[in-house]
Amino acid sequence: MVNRADERFYKELAEAYAKRSGENLLNELAELKRENIQLRSPGLDRKIKNKVIGYRFFNYSKIALPLVASFLIAVLIYANFKETVPQSSSESMFIPTTPMIAVNPNKKSGFSSNTEQLRDTLENKIELISASLPTGYSVSGVDYDHGAAIMEIENEQNNRIILVTELYHEYVKEGFSALTVNDTTAYILVKNDYCLLKYAKDDMLYTLSGLYEYGDLIEIIENI
Amino acid sequence: MLVFLTFTSEDEKRKFERLFDKYQRLLMHKAYGILGDYALAEDAVSEAYIRIYKNLQKIEDIDSPRTVSFVVTIVKNTALTILEKRKKYVLPPDDLEDVNDGADIEGMVLSGVITEEMLKLVDELKEDLRAPFLLKYAHDLSHKQIAALLQISENNVTVRIHRAKNKLAQLFREAGYING
Numbered sequence: 001m002v003n004r005a006d007e008r009f010y011k012e013l014a015e016a017y018a019k020r021s022g023e024n025l026l027n028e029l030a031e032l033k034r035e036n037i038q039l040r041s042p043g044l045d046r047k048i049k050n051k052v053i054g055y056r057f058f059n060y061s062k063i064a065l066p067l068v069a070s071f072l073i074a075v076l077i078y079a080n081f082k083e084t085v086p087q088s089s090s091e092s093m094f095i096p097t098t099p100m101i102a103v104n105p106n107k108k109s110g111f112s113s114n115t116e117q118l119r120d121t122l123e124n125k126i127e128l129i130s131a132s133l134p135t136g137y138s139v140s141g142v143d144y145d146h147g148a149a150i151m152e153i154e155n156e157q158n159n160r161i162i163l164v165t166e167l168y169h170e171y172v173k174e175g176f177s178a179l180t181v182n183d184t185t186a187y188i189l190v191k192n193d194y195c196l197l198k199y200a201k202d203d204m205l206y207t208l209s210g211l212y213e214y215g216d217l218i219e220i221i222e223n224i
Numbered sequence: 225m226l227v228f229l230t231f232t233s234e235d236e237k238r239k240f241e242r243l244f245d246k247y248q249r250l251l252m253h254k255a256y257g258i259l260g261d262y263a264l265a266e267d268a269v270s271e272a273y274i275r276i277y278k279n280l281q282k283i284e285d286i287d288s289p290r291t292v293s294f295v296v297t298i299v300k301n302t303a304l305t306i307l308e309k310r311k312k313y314v315l316p317p318d319d320l321e322d323v324n325d326g327a328d329i330e331g332m333v334l335s336g337v338i339t340e341e342m343l344k345l346v347d348e349l350k351e352d353l354r355a356p357f358l359l360k361y362a363h364d365l366s367h368k369q370i371a372a373l374l375q376i377s378e379n380n381v382t383v384r385i386h387r388a389k390n391k392l393a394q395l396f397r398e399a400g401y402i403n404g
Contacts, residue, residue: 010361012338013338014357014360014361015362017343018294018362020340020343021289022288023289025289025293025296026287032250
């Protein structure tokens with residue numbers, strides 16, 4: 001049976017102890033600062049960051065990953081839809097862009113020629129992007145699907161970023177914030193658990209998504 | 225690092241930021257004191273900050289002795305857990321066999337005074353008993369919350385708190401604060 005008087009005493013004792021030990025610890029901290037004892041290293045920040053990522057990934061991946069996946073699927077469906085819409089109607093729907101791919105008359109089929117050349121263009125772009133990634137970033141995977149190149153990029157903290165590269169097309173900017181990168185306007189959407197960044201340059205549209213830090217996304221497009 | 229954390233408000237974010245800046249050096253000092261290894265101390269502190277982050281609502285005044293006691297209790301325990309995993313320190317088993325509810329200290333309660341000598345007796349508790357005792361009585365955490373914070377079972381929390389109280393009763397008896 002719980003003795004309430006005892007419980008009250010233990011509480012008073014513990015509170016007094018916490019107060020006294022806390023005061024001693026604060027003095028100890030002041031002493032450490034006075035002696036300028038450095039016990040912090042870049043490694044500590046990195047370890048905390050990795051642990052937080054693990055913790056947050058565990059807690060939020062159920063929400064964030066389907067959202068990012070849905071977004072990518074929507075991008076791919078849209079890209080596929082655009083390819084199948086006749087040119088006349090597409091011109092009325094979208095801002096005209098300078099054709100990126102010249103038709104090669106030697107090719108037997110215009111469609112396959114375009115597809116192959118788009119693939120070549122994307123491969124060239126991916127090669128250039130890979131070569132110009134900021135220090136600490138590397139490409140961990142590339143896939144091509146429905147006229148888009150999907151790159152998976154990782155940095156030293158194992159932050160994963162998905163970069164979708166495709167021919168420029170008009171895109172929804174509602175809800176996005178504009179920011180200027182290399183004198184070009186990019187559009188960013190930052191949510192608690194993921195961020196999206198859209199950036200158009202040289203008739204290409206780049207869509208980056210990451211789970212945590214939009215700074216990573218900006219750093220990448222600055223080098224594109 | 226903070227951009228990776230989710231906070232319900234800017235105030236909460238600032239609170240954690242201040243907590244991190246103010247105490248990271250002390251926590252490294254404490255963890256290093258237990259583990260004697262820089263890399264392991266970093267592991268302990270980083271793990272401790274995650275646990276603090278999960279219990280941020282328990283912290284009211286960052287600069288108070290109560291708060292520093294709370295965060296140091298967590299980092300010490302995290303460091304001891306790491307030490308235990310490295311087989312250098314063996315925590316007591318979870319059994320309830322030696323739990324004894326006979327520690328009656330009502331006589332002391334009646335005196336109504338907590339003296340410095342009494343606090344020194346709390347110092348004599350081993351950290352694995354003192355941490356759950358303080359978290360329960362000084363920081364008002366439930367057994368379930370303590371179990372999550374120290375990463376032990378609720379049963380073990382109950383055992384350790386009982387042992388802490390029994391040990392304190394024994395120490396108080398030996399010091400002549402209670403009879404019998």
